[in-house]
Amino acid sequence: MRRGPNGAVLILAATAIGGGAGYLLQIITGAALGTAAYAPFAVFWSALYLLISALSGVQQEVARATHVLGEGARGASRAPVVRNFAVVAALIIAVLIAGTAWIWVGAVFPANGWSLVLPLVIGLAAYVVVAATAGVLYGLSLWASAAALTIVDGLVRFAIVAVMLSLTTDIAVLAWGVTLPFAITPLILWPFIRRGVVGRFGIDVGPRELSWNVLRTVTAAAATGVMVSGLPLMIQATGDIVSSDAFGSLSYAITLTRAPIVIVVLALQSYLVVVFRTDADAMLGRVVRFAIIVLAGAGLLSVLAWWLGPWALSILFGRADVLSGGTIALLVATAGLVGVLCVTGAATLSRAQHGPFAGGWIVAAVSTIITLLLPLGLHERTILAMVVGPVAGLIVHIVALRRPASVHLGPPAPDDPIS
Known part of the structure; x- marks a missing residue:
């Protein structure tokens, strides 16, 4: 799996395959469980991917810090820093998730409780290793290998959960199917x-600075997760959800209608960091x-969602009153704002503007x-929040990007110590 010039094409293709498998899995799961039973599954998925979104900050910072070593310096890699x-x-x-579970398990998983904690712990721990590995691959521009991680993860998850759904609708069992691919891939x-990979890369920071940069990047990525995969969890936690059926319908629509935009741009985060870092002078134009x-x-997808969304949901759930076309279109349109925030975020990170x-x-x-x-209705407060949040974040990023870069970014100089 050697590096090639068509990084964006490979990553987008991998997202289409791996992400498409996850997208199809959501459709199948929602149809198999029904809107009411889908609600606890959506909350587990939301909690898991909220935390995974946070931990994706590991991938972004490792990608930013990783550089190809010169031929004569291969033996002096900082690989142990990343591995350790x-x-x-x-x-x-x-330890953190398992040790604090007694505080939040009743509120987050009221129906299934502790049966969802262990798969959550195993999945998150395994994902840290996946994120660090992917970060190195992105930093080395090994696009085919990075794409393979996304594809295999998505296809393995689809296969496992699809088989499980044919045998059971137990949410605790399905949770293992969702998390195990992080360890298997x-x-x-x-x-x-x-x-x-081995012996072919160095990073431009030491262990302490890597940890500090990752902490800030993870904090930002956690906030990303709140606005993307964590929305069903946040909606449930912040107000009246009216009914399980109404909440399940909205969660299902949020997951399916926003994914084609948000998940694609999120998948390109590490790629954009490397692209912006490589050609800093042309960054703002890009x-x-x-x-x-x-x-x-x-904009295009929101028009299609307004036209076809109600019909698609009526086919899936067997009734015509799931969500209006206007509501579905607004959900899609607000995803564009989050997508732009992902782009500006990658730009600030490429300049090492971690703050x-x-x-x-x-x-x-x-x-x-x-x-x-x-104190608004379920749909009104959700859509308003999905507009206000990303606009506020964009203001912060744009102000930062208009400032001149304060540091020169690039690979370590040949004479710099790298071990």
Whole structure:
């Protein structure tokens, strides 16, 4: 799996396959469980991917920090720094989630309780290793290998959960099907990607600075998760959800209608960091072009959602009153704002502006949660929050990007110590 020039094409293709498998899995699961029973599954999925979104900050920072070593320096890689960090971080996450579960398990998983905690712990710990590995692959521009991680993860998850759904609708069992691929995928791919990684990279920070940068990036990524995969969880936690049926319908629509935009742009985060870092002088122009593409795509998809969305949901659930076309279209349109925020976030991170990067996402997440607390109807407060949050975050990122870069970014100089 050697590096090639068509990185964006490979990553988008991988997202289409791996992400498409997850998208189809959501459709099948919702149809198999029904809107009311889908609600607890949606909350587990939301909680898991909220935390995974946070931990994706590991991938972004490792990608930013990773550089190809010169031929004469292969033996002096900082690889142990990344490896040791990943192992320690995975253990810390596992202990933290398991140790605090008694505080939140009743509120987050009221129906299934502790049966969902262990799959959550195992999945998150395994994902830390996946994120660190993917970060190195992105940093080395090994696009085929990075794409393979996405594809295999998505296809393995689809296969496992699809088989489980044919046998059971037990949410605790399905939870294992959702989380196990994070542990299985690296085991499948490592024999194939090892040769292109081991001894071939260095990173531009030491262990302490890597940890500090990752902490800030993870904080920003956690805020990203609040606004993306964590929305059903946040909606449930911040106000009256009216009924399980209404909440399940809205959660289902949020998951399916926003994924084609948000998940695609999120999948390109590490790629954009590397692209913006490589050609810093042209970065602002590229940010504008990517933003226009995202907004145009969101506009087109929102029109299609208004037209076809109610019909599609009526086919899935057997009734015509699931959600209106206007509501579905607005859900899609607001995804474009989050997509642009992903682009500006990648730009700030590429310039090592970790503070503004985290600040933009935190402001966006806090604004989203505050808006969700307003005494409005379920649909009204949700859509308003999905507009206010990303706009607030964009203001922070744009202000930061208009400032001149304060540091020169690039690979370590040949004479720099790297071990």
